[in-house]
Amino acid sequence: MTWIVTGGAGFIGAHVVHLLSRRHEVVVFDNLSTGRLDRLPGHVAVVKGSVTSPDDLDTLFGRYPAAGVVHLAACKTAPEFPRDARHYWPDNVDGVRNLVAAMTRAGVGRLLFASSAAVYGDTGRRRVRERHRLRPVNPYGVTKVEGERIISAYGGALRSLALRQFNVVGAGSHPYAADTGPTGLLPAVFRALTDGPELVVRGHDYPTRDGSAVRDYVHVEDVARAYLRGVELLSDPRPWSPRRRRAVNVGSGERTSVLDLVRIAGRVAGAEVPFRSGARRAGDAAEVVADLGRARRMSIGPRSSLTEAVASAWESWRRHR
Ligand SMILES: NC(=O)c1ccc[n+]([C@@H]2O[C@H](COP(=O)([O-])OP(=O)(O)OC[C@H]3O[C@@H](n4cnc5c(N)ncnc54)[C@H](O)[C@@H]3O)[C@@H](O)[C@H]2O)c1
Secondary structure (H helix, E strand, C coil), X not given: CEEEEECCCCHHHHHHHHHHCCCCEXXXXXXXXXXXXXXXXCCCEEEECCCCCHHHHHHHHHHCCEEEEEECCCCCCCCCCCCCHHHCHHHHHHHHHHHHHHHXXXXXXXXXXXXXXXXXXXXXXXXXXXXXXXXXXXXXXXXHHHHHHHHHCCHHHCEEEEEEECEEECCCCCHHHCCCCCCCHHHHHHHHHHCCCCEEEECXXXXXXXXXXXXXXXXXXXXXXXXXXXXXXXXXXXXXXXXXXXXXXXXXXXCEEHHHHHHHHHHHHCCCCCEEEECCCCCCCCECCECCHHHHHCCCCCCCCHHHHXXXXXXXXXXXX
């Protein structure tokens, strides 16, 4: 049976599609706002449409009877980041509501949802567990909490799992599928190395080891494997316990500061990254790092190192910028 991947032409989506389409029939549903067709394998069908349109979704499910949906389509950046929620709401919240309603009409009962570590907000120094209270500090995080809430309201009627991805980096073995978004830290580091301008490290006075914000960077190939495992779990015919398994962290579990990442990128590229310190960005937490206990119990743990992820992204940057 077919698995639909919304947002499949995006950075993470393309990696998921490459992996998932080796074992399953896959159809990509994407409005191509940030997605690119040249990231996708030729044998995968693509339907152009938007999750903001119930008609587009009904046409999709009418054409392709599906076993389930991997839902990655979303807006992750906005020009006024992070203040203006209006940019995120139609894609990230109305989109989820439309999708689950269309799935219900079509009798499709499995859903993997691309959630984010942004649901947690500022977590302090302890690695964050899934049961930590959800107190996002920016509107993007609010939309992801809302997406999870809409999905969990379907309870046992929908086998669903939210993958709370931390900071996804790398290009892996699909070098044309690197993150090209305008706001990612790693693209900004590479831009500073190749074309300028110099990198501005936002915030140097956080209560962290070196004053820069601490994050959990995870290789996009580990994230793609997490989706594949999620599809396996949702396809298991045994009874599903929605309360216990509603969400899982997808991270590396490693504490990496922005300055650490700058140093690793410099080492990989063989050059020093030109940077200066700037003011904190509103809506950025000091530290967010995953506890991977539940992920490991579900066999969703990471395998790759950050250096491998950065090296694959750098290779892709050099070839395709
Ligand atoms: N990149 C990260 O570090 C990260 C971290 C946590 C969560 N996420 C989430 O993972 C998902 C994928 O992120 P990404 O980094 O690949 O982003 P991306 O922008 O590269 O991919 C998003 C894809 O969704 C498509 N899309 C956007 N709006 C759509 C709509 N209304 N209808 C149909 N398609 C639409 C885009 O064209 C694109 O192909 C998103 O839900 C994002 O919020 C990403």
